[in-house]
Amino acid sequence: MDDGGLSLDDIPEPAPVVGDLVALEPLQVAHAAGLAVVLDDARLHTFIGGTPATEAELVERFGRQVTGWSPDRSERWLNWVVRQQTDGRLVGTVQSTVTSIHGRLVAEVAWVIGTAYQGRGYARDAAAAMVGWLRLHGVSGLVAHVHPDHHASQGIARGLGLTRTGTWHDGEERWER
Secondary structure, eight states: OOOTTOOGGGSOOOOOEEOSSEEEEEOOGGGHHHHHHHTOOGGGGTTTOSOOOOHHHHHHHHHHHTTOBOTTSSSEEEEEEEEETTTOOEEEEEEEEEEEETTEEEEEEEEEEOGGGTTSSHHHHHHHHHHHHHHHTTOOEEEEEEOTTOHHHHHHHHHTTOEEEEEEETTEEEEEO
16 A cells, blocks of 8 residues: 555554454553463563563553654554454554654564464464554555564564565564565
8 A cells, every 4th residue: 555645643543453363452551460471471582582571560561552652753653462362362462663764654563472372373363463454554664673583473574575684683683575
């Protein structure tokens, strides 16, 4: 889709999105308690570094994220929780930071699925559902940063039509479309 000169102000608030396996629900601060449990696994940080966030840390982080904007309004923040379609159980998150680059809307996308739910296609489905929503709202460029040893995330990036750029930042390779 040609963005036709859309601005960040043209992107609406995140809305529910349904994939084949998952449903995306706009992030709320109230999700912190459930996600603190789902994401409480040091193995999730093997490739991204850091440690699992506490519920209090997630409350603080989500409080910033749900505003939908960076403080200077140069970035549009779109965040969803990922739920299994079958029973509505929280399994992770997807997020997008959209910027306007030379009049083109570009989204930097990321996905995190709890260790207990990995290997079931949830990340692939959630990322594809999010990207579909972004494209409907004028986003024409995609970027993801993927650790060189994280083969599952590389597969998701490929599935989204992203390709390696050979550009590195903080130990991760930039993929883009």
